[in-house]
Amino acid sequence: MTKQILKRIIAVSSVTVIAMLVFIGSASANMEYDDDGVNFTQTSDVLALEHLEEILDKYHSDFDVYTDLSAAGNHFVLPAKMGEDAEINPGCFEKPHSGATCIENKFAGTGTSWGGWYLMNGVLEGEETQPKQNWGEYPDAGFNLTGATELTFWAKGKEGGERVEFFAFGVGRDPNTGNPTAPYPDSSPKKSLGYKTLGKEWQQYTIDLGGADLSYVLGSFGWVTNARKNDNKPITFYLDDIKYDKERLDEPRFLVSYELLPADEPVLKNTAFTYDNALVLLSFLANSTEEDLERAMLIGDALVYAIEQDRHFTDGHLRNAYQGGDLKLFPGWKPHGKEDTVRLPGWWDVTNDTWYEDRFSVSTHTGNVAWPSISLLSLYEETQEDTYLNASIRLCEWIEDECRDERGAGGYTGGYEGWEKTANNPEGQTNVSWKSTEHNIDVYVAFARLYKFTGDEVWIERALHARDFVEAMWDENEGHFWTGTSEDGITINKANIPADVNPWGLMAMDETNKYESGIEWVENNCYVEADGFKGFDFNNDTDGVWFEGTAHMVVAYQILGDETKANLYSGELRRAQKEANNTNGKGLVAASHDGVSTGFDWIYDARLHTGATAWFVFAELGYNPYWNINTSEPIPPLLYGDLNSDGDITPADAAIALQMAVRGEYTVAADVSRDRQVNALDALMILQTAAGAISL
Secondary structure, eight states: OHHHHGGGEEEOOHHHHHHOOOSOOOOOTTOOBOTTOOBTTSOHHHHHHHHHHHHHHTTTSSEEEESSTTOTTOOOOEEEEEESSEEEEEEEOSSOSSSSOEEEEEEOOOTTOEEEEEEEOOBEEETOSSOBOOSSOSSSOOBOOTTOOEEEEEEEESSSOOEEEEEEOOTTBOTTTOOBOSSSOOSSOOEEEEEEEOOSSOEEEEEEOTTOOOSSBSEEEEEEEETGGGTTOOEEEEEEEEEEOOOOTTSOOOOOSEEOOTTSOGGGTTEEEHHHHHHHHHHHHHHOOHHHHHHHHHHHHHHHHHHHOOSSOOSSOOOSEEESSOSBOOTTEEETTOOSOBOOOOEEETTTTEEEEEHHHHSEETHHHHHHHHHHHHHHHHHOOHHHHHHHHHHHHHHHHHHBOOSTTOOBEEEEESOOOBTTBTTOOEEEEEEBHHHHHHHHHHHHHHHHHHOOTHHHHHHHHHHHHHHHTEETTTTEEOOBBOTTSSSBOOSOOOSTHHHHHHHHSSOHHHHHHHHHHHHHHHEEEETTEEEEOSSTTOOSOBHHHHHHHHHHHHHHTOHHHHHHHHHHHHHHHHHSTTOOSSSOBSBSSTTEEOSSSOEEOSSEEHHHHHHHHHHHHTEETTTTEETTSOOOOSSTTOTTOSSSOOHHHHHHHHHHHHHTOOOTTTOTTOSSSOOHHHHHHHHHHHTTSOOO
8 A cells, every 4th residue: 555655656746736735734322332432233334334424524524724744634734924933844743632743833032033823725826836825915715614613723832831822814904903904804803812821731722713704714723922922932832633613514525545544654644546435435325325325426426526627637537536625626726727626635745845646646547437437327326317427428438538449359448647747747647558357347337337327329339349358358267357468458467366356257247157267266366364364365475365355255255146155254354344453343444464465566554444345335235336236136238138249139149049048058138038047938039129029
């Protein structure tokens, strides 16, 4: 996970810095709880969904100013200095109140010296590469915090006895009279606690916002002090967990993918992988309550917004990742004149004073476009909202237009990598020429479902184009799928075989009898016992249990009707939910220990992971996420009656059905009468369909 991603970072280009500078960064009486408050009388799926709900709401239950360096919920990320002799470090690891970091503040003035800092929103215009201070000179650059009643924060002194004034608002206004001194000031005059004497232990303070006009806030929080108040002695004090009590639970948003530990590198601190969010959307649909449908729609609406409001692209695709917390870039931040663009992830390096983004996150891989398309189609199926269908069509059109490949077995290439074209990156993104079996499985399902929802036969040919590639990657002799091709688009890549391509193929394709041997291959090559758990590794080096992949296998076993194995590994996942390293008793961590390898350029650590948790929900609920069906239901074919997979129903298909009936063979595609057997009636119905007499 984080260690390998560090190898791929580069300093941000102009548009990159522009886009995302983060702060320089009812229970029953008889329920039983553990020491951490986890209710173990709830079922595993309920706990897992509760974890996902908590992550969804984490940065919208309050309006955070600062909780951690580069936290997804931070706002007012530009420190603006006042006076002299004041310093600020937003990435201090010195015993924070919570999380990984706090804000270290210093004042070393003497005589008449005074100084302090505002935490303000700032503005960004044109070709600027970082936000600049806004003391009320710029319009349309403030947050509307109407509804908040208090601002809370935690503070402590290094030695105790430090004297500091804490306040909010007042930017562009006279600090004494409150009268405007700038054309676009804070809507409220300064609200101050006055000077406070700090102790050496963390203490919470509250600024009452009663009566304040919060409709336009430029300066969220600030502090000031002077030499006289501190007897001409230098002071150091700390701030943490600065937030307004303002909920925004009805706003579309993405979930941060990983729950990092305080000592972790901050690479994934605010990263919301698109694939993970598509899975969480589907997990809420799988649970099928009214409340969970509403949660799924919040993520679906975020995906739709991201398609439309990229900071650079207008062609309707998605990036591999976005940022959790606010969906939109802050007010007054208008890179190249574009406002309200979707936020991309990254982190601020205090040591180098530089914003970084991960190359993978800003790239677009085809599977990470197809999975959101699948999730939006399932959301459309449940809501009949055309917005979701149209968004899915747009994503799939991008795959067809940008990734279709005719080399070798056809299929679709891996997408595009790197940053968009800027002055600092004149080459722009590079086309990925390799092809992935996983990606094409995803594309096949997205296109096949689009045909079923739209009736547009163009999607039949496109689905078959993806499926033909997938079938070409199946090794009948070895009984498994290969990972895909090398960059020439023809040569099969045999250097690494991921386990997940096999259960995914089984879930997606309507030939379970054929692809069942892929599950046996995973059993024989990827099974591992590690850290007290039994499960499956990402690949065949068996260096640790990959819990997401183990959930894949549970879903596959359910489809095959193998209750014994499904129950065995479901039990292991439930134990991992309670006992694995770094679990919270609700979600699922990615791996049984840190550094589980994949054979590619990333690793998995034992960190709570929304993707793994979503797959755990699928396993617990018996849900096939590709098709939005129960695992007990047959996997639908692209076309009922199309038994030679040529995209058309002809007398040749009727002949195949008759041969199958004689041999006692069965496939879902041949069972057009839906009576769980293939017989002469099915052959007759296919023949009648070919003649145009009926439709299946």
